[in-house]
Amino acid sequence: MADKPTKGLADVVAASTALSDIDGKAGRLFYRGYDIHDLAGRTTFEETAHLLQCGRLPNRDQLAAYGAELVGGRALGALVEANIPEIAEKQAPMEALRTLVSLAGADDPDKDAGSPEANLRKAARLTAQQPILVARYHAARTGAAIPEPDPGLSIAANFLLQITGRAADPRAVEIFDACLVLHADHTMNASTFAARVCAATLSDMHSAVVAAIGTLKGPLHGGANEQVMRTLESLDPGSVAQAVRDRLAAGEKIMGFGHRVYKTEDPRATHLRRMSQELAEASGDDTYYRMSKEMEEVVFETKGLYPNVDFYAATVYHYLGVPTDLFTPVFSVSRMSGWTAHVIEQHADNRLIRPDSEYIGERDQKWKPIDER
Ligand SMILES: CC(=O)SCCNC(=O)CCNC(=O)[C@H](O)C(C)(C)COP(=O)(O)OP(=O)(O)OC[C@H]1O[C@@H](n2cnc3c(N)ncnc32)[C@H](O)[C@@H]1OP(=O)(O)O
């Protein structure tokens, strides 16, 4: 007989990884041994993606080569191009991305290859294409003319350009770039685990990240950042504390709070809170930031819960001009770098992931013909 399961696999070690590490008690996060506090604001998203996918922080030559690969990888394939308009009309953003990335698998020049070299090329292309897919989806549904990707711009600068239609100011680009760095990888979170389960059957990288996108979408995971903004929009700025207390008393969860691993402040939230405050003050209307601070105080006072990465990311994206329903797609733009690195790592030392289950159903049932049931 199987052991009792741990509900939600809490504390179960499901994989070995050299990609990221969390100290949940101390509130620390590391990518390949580098403290997130040393990376955020000092290392670009491109450098971070190289660190995760290629194993080291790049020197100038390596970064130039990887950057050129990313710029070259931005071009979308024919099948994706042909289907963007209809998908934008019929699917919500995360559903659309799930479909478009699946189609991108059919367009990929390495689609029939699973070698380590092909996986690295696919990882770069997927990382390059994800922001373009979000922007092209948004343009198709709004009918807006979208600037062409600018080969001279970083992923962060190009994304803000394509989403808002104008060149973002350099500080906004720095902040958005740091957001991408902060969201890039996070040990065995649900979407990464989904990607690794898929990859461990020796399925291909596109299939694995499609599983991950579908998993990130849920409001208990990446979908929480959109819900945080919806909550802020639903509250009266004058009665935030009482409304949050009422919701908690009614047994509701407040999105953007709590975490399976962190028992103290999520180190990413420390950066995002600061960025949210800076952007709020620069915008001349800090209402949502002040409401967020009040929510944070009440949730801590009432439940002892800290904000997670999704809480202040919501107002940061809002102040940067990202539409609310694209917040989770923005998360996927960053996490694509981590998912693909995990697929590479899984394929490099693979064993099928197949846990056991505890049977809790009926036993010794007596079969009857259909007319006697
Ligand atoms: C990128 C990310 O994925 S970060 C997480 C994003 N998700 C969210 O912000 C959604 C809100 N938060 C949650 O639902 C949870 O805290 C999770 C999913 C993040 C972690 O879940 P778990 O580790 O399974 O904790 P679980 O949901 O069992 O919560 C434990 C207790 O804290 C409470 N709790 C946890 N989070 C919250 C919350 N946000 N608001 C109110 N109560 C909460 C639960 O109700 C539960 O209380 P109980 O023991 O009295 O029943």
Ligand SMILES: O=C([O-])CC(=O)C(=O)O
């Ligand atoms: O680790 C988790 O469970 C969720 C999370 O914070 C992330 O994926 O960034």
